[in-house]
Amino acid sequence: MSNYIFFTLGKQVPRSFGSCDLRKNFFNFFFVFVFFLPFSLFSQVSREFNNPEQISDNIKTVLFHRNGWPMSYPVIGLGTGQKLFLSFDELGTDIKSYYYSVEMCDKEWEPSELMRTEYADGDQMIPVENFRRSFNTTFDYVHYELVFPNENIDLLLSGNYVLKVFEGFKRENPVLVKRFMVNEQRVSVEADVKYTMQSSGRSNFQEIDFEVHYPGLSIMDPGTEVSVTLMQNGRTDNAITGLPPLFFGNDRMDFNYNREVIMEGGNEFRWVDLRSFRFQSDHISDITFYDPFYHADVFTDQHQGDKPYYYHKDFNGRYYIEVQEEQDPEVSADYAFVHFSLDWMPPVGGREVYLTGGLTNWLLIDGNKMEYDFDQNLYTLTLLLKQGYYNYQYLVVDDNDARGSVLPVEGSFGRTENDYLILVYYRPAGGRYDRLIGAEVVNSVNP
Structure with missing residues (x-):
C-alpha cells in the first residue's frame, strides 16, 4: 500500500505521509475513496474540448492522416520518419498560391508559449507545390496535396500542433486549420473497453479502463504532471480531457475509474x-x-x-x-x-x-x-x-x-464497435510545454 499515491475528491493525499501513516489512515481514506469518489471526481473531469479546426466554405474533401494509412488518426512518432498526408479540393479552376505552416499548442489546444525555433526547424511558410485540376467533371476543382515533415520543415518536440493553410502571406486568414499530434511513445497503454458497471446504463454505454506503464521514465508527481485525453472515433464534442490517474506507483498509473469514464456505445454507422x-x-x-x-x-x-x-x-x-x-x-x-x-x-x-x-x-x-x-x-x-x-x-x-x-x-449499445484514442500528456514541474508521451488506439471489439 505504501508504494501508491491515491487521490480522493480530486485532491492528492499529502506525500509527506510515511508508510506507517498511510497504513494507519488507510481505513478512513478507503471509506472516503469508495463512497465519495464515484460521485465527485467525474464532475471534475472536463468534457469541454477546444477544437481549433476550421475549413472555408470553398474547401472540400479534406483528408488528413498518417502517410500511407488513410484510416488513421493524424498522429506521428517523434523522430521516427513517419509523415502526415493532407489533401483537399478547392472549387473552381483558379490555382492559388497556397502556403502552410505549423504551430504548437498545449494539451487544451491553446497556443504554446514556446518560440517557434524551440519546436520546429525549417521555413515558417512552405508552398503547397503539388496540385492538379479536375478533368471530365461537372464541378471544376483544384486538388491539392502535401506531405510533411519534409526537407523544408521538421518537428523537434512532441505534443499538440495545428497545420494552417493560407493564400499568399495571409497567415492570419487561413482557409484550412487541422489538428495533429506528435508522440514520443515513452509509455505503454493497456486498455479494456467493456460494459459499464452502472446497471441503469449497462446496455447503452461503454466503460474504458486502462493503465499506463512508464518504466525508465522519471515522473516525480504523476498526479499533477500527467493527464489523459480520451476520444471516441473522430468526435471531439464528447472528448474527456484532463483525466488524472486514480493512483500510481511501481512505474504504473491506474485509470480504472469504473463508473466515471464512460461513453455512449452508439450504433454502427x-x-x-x-x-x-x-x-x-x-x-x-x-x-x-x-x-x-x-x-x-x-x-x-x-x-x-x-x-x-x-x-x-x-x-x-x-x-x-x-x-x-x-x-x-x-x-x-x-x-x-x-x-x-x-x-x-x-x-x-x-x-x-x-x-x-x-x-x-x-x-x-x-x-x-x-x-x-x-x-x-x-x-x-x-x-x-x-x-x-x-x-x-x-x-x-x-x-x-x-x-x-x-x-x-x-440508439446506443454496449456491444457497438468503436475506436478510442488515448492521449497521455506530461508536463513536469517548471515545464513550459505539454509532452505527448503516449498515444494508443484501442478498439472495443478487437483490443
Whole structure:
C-alpha cells in the first residue's frame, strides 16, 4: 500500500505521509475513496474540448492522416520518419498560391508559449507545390496535396500542433486549420473497453479502463504532471480531457475509474455509396443529372432507438474517395448534391440534429445542422460530396450544450464497435510545454 499515491475528491493525499501513516489512515481514506469518489471526481473531469479546426466554405474533401494509412488518426512518432498526408479540393479552376505552416499548442489546444525555433526547424511558410485540376467533371476543382515533415520543415518536440493553410502571406486568414499530434511513445497503454458497471446504463454505454506503464521514465508527481485525453472515433464534442490517474506507483498509473469514464456505445454507422453516378447503391433512391450538376437522394433514414443491435462492418465515421468507372479518383471523381432526410420527432426545447462523421469534418456548425421541413415532416440537409464511400450518423444536441448524443436517433449499445484514442500528456514541474508521451488506439471489439 505504501508504494501508491491515491487521490480522493480530486485532491492528492499529502506525500509527506510515511508508510506507517498511510497504513494507519488507510481505513478512513478507503471509506472516503469508495463512497465519495464515484460521485465527485467525474464532475471534475472536463468534457469541454477546444477544437481549433476550421475549413472555408470553398474547401472540400479534406483528408488528413498518417502517410500511407488513410484510416488513421493524424498522429506521428517523434523522430521516427513517419509523415502526415493532407489533401483537399478547392472549387473552381483558379490555382492559388497556397502556403502552410505549423504551430504548437498545449494539451487544451491553446497556443504554446514556446518560440517557434524551440519546436520546429525549417521555413515558417512552405508552398503547397503539388496540385492538379479536375478533368471530365461537372464541378471544376483544384486538388491539392502535401506531405510533411519534409526537407523544408521538421518537428523537434512532441505534443499538440495545428497545420494552417493560407493564400499568399495571409497567415492570419487561413482557409484550412487541422489538428495533429506528435508522440514520443515513452509509455505503454493497456486498455479494456467493456460494459459499464452502472446497471441503469449497462446496455447503452461503454466503460474504458486502462493503465499506463512508464518504466525508465522519471515522473516525480504523476498526479499533477500527467493527464489523459480520451476520444471516441473522430468526435471531439464528447472528448474527456484532463483525466488524472486514480493512483500510481511501481512505474504504473491506474485509470480504472469504473463508473466515471464512460461513453455512449452508439450504433454502427450508416453509410452512403456514391462511387458511381450510373448505378445507384442500395441506400440511394435516385441519382439525377439536373444540368449542370448531379443530385443524389438518400433513402429517408429512420430512427433506430427502438431496434435491436445489428453489427455490420463500418469505418467508424470515416470515408474514402473512389470512382468505379475511373482510375484517378483524386481528380476524376465528380461532386454531387447529396440530399439526406430523417424521419424523427419535430424539434422541441431548442434541440438540434446534426449529421456527423468525416463527411462533415465532425464539426457541429450551422452548415451541418438538419433543418426540419414541416411540409414533409422530415429533417433535411444537402451536402456537396465527392464520389466515394461515406459513413455518417445523426447527433442530437440540446440547447446550450456543446456535447451531442447519438442515443435518441441511432440508439446506443454496449456491444457497438468503436475506436478510442488515448492521449497521455506530461508536463513536469517548471515545464513550459505539454509532452505527448503516449498515444494508443484501442478498439472495443478487437483490443
